[in-house]
Amino acid sequence: MTVGVKICGLTEEDGVDACLRFGADWIGLNFFTRSPRYVTATRAAELANRFVGRENRPGCVGLFVDPTNEEIAAVLDTVPVDILQLYTTAERAASIGQNFQREVWLSVPVSMAADLPVETKVERLVIESRAPKDADRPGGNGETLPWDVTQGWFSPCPWILAGGLNPDNVAEAILLSGAPAVDVSSGVECSPGIKDPEAVRRFIQIARSSGKR
Template sequence: MPEQSRTGVKICGLTEEVGFDACVEHGADWIGFVFFERSPRFVTPELAACLARRERGQAKTVGLFVHPQDDDIAKVLDHAPLDVLQIYASDERAQQISEVFGLPVWLSYPVAGREELPPTCPVQRMLIEPRPPKDATRPGGNAQKLDWSLLAGWQPSFPWMLAGGLTVDNVGEAVRVTGAPAVDVSSGVESAQGIKDPSLIARFVRHARSN
């Protein structure tokens, strides 16, 4: 995200109005909806549409999908006005989705070591996050922290975002260590699973941009 001097912030897993409004009030750049039924933050297309119709300010809406079929995405887009599609899939599938729907696509990219960092970006942005635990029931949203030292000095030529285990208390350090141009948080700003805390959202955004 070289065109942006401040750290970009995405708040993911919105399920209710208070949290959504707090994202807008405190200047989040992106607000994410999870369309994966095994997630505790899953929302229906209808609920996402109701939330997305609220005052959004400059925030963009992001829909998260896990290995979706085209019909899965189309059914959501019939209801909810998404600005970005965030995908767990192969590079090739992510490219195909971008071509089919004509929307920016972000590819979630779990890594376990520096040698696994992507050399190129097949779509509009890469989300770098830790590999999920072996017993995980979902590919992300597990509050698992990436070893930030893997990213020290990494300067890819494409837009990317840091995700995984970020909180109010560690996001400032994460940005300093990794140089991440943008960060993604979900459980780290919650008062209960799936319920966002407005005060934590405010502090997270502030701390992410404190460098």
């Protein structure tokens, strides 16, 4: 199994270039204004221009929290987003996918096996820990979930493990969860929104190696 890797919350060129150099499968751009990794559509377009048009380029994932159609359309007018990653209801996510004709990933907060979906109308599920009660955003809080909660789960579509991952724990997370793909943001940063190229390299290398066991 080759484990897929998404590096999320890119805000600067060095981070994007590290993703390209070390072979990330997806690059995530965050359009949630309360996130420290928020980028405007104009800034996101500048970053995306560093890899759009490349052969075998990474997928461009746009992250939105309970967006209106108008908010999504404004981004898509400027940024070459391939995939919409959504924090919203399952029904709303399916509707957005149909409306914009884009692949949709639905973020699913989990604390126990009973929270894992058994059916879906989106292309991929992002499985992560529930946000703390006092959090001001639904994801990107650096919280991990019990990785073995997904053992024995028959996912209705491809899925990706997120939340609290870093180069030091990603191998164990993959081993215990059986995740076919992993998503990291703060775990490869030297400060909020600023990626550490060496941490990006290590994360991708370790995740890939873990999938070959």
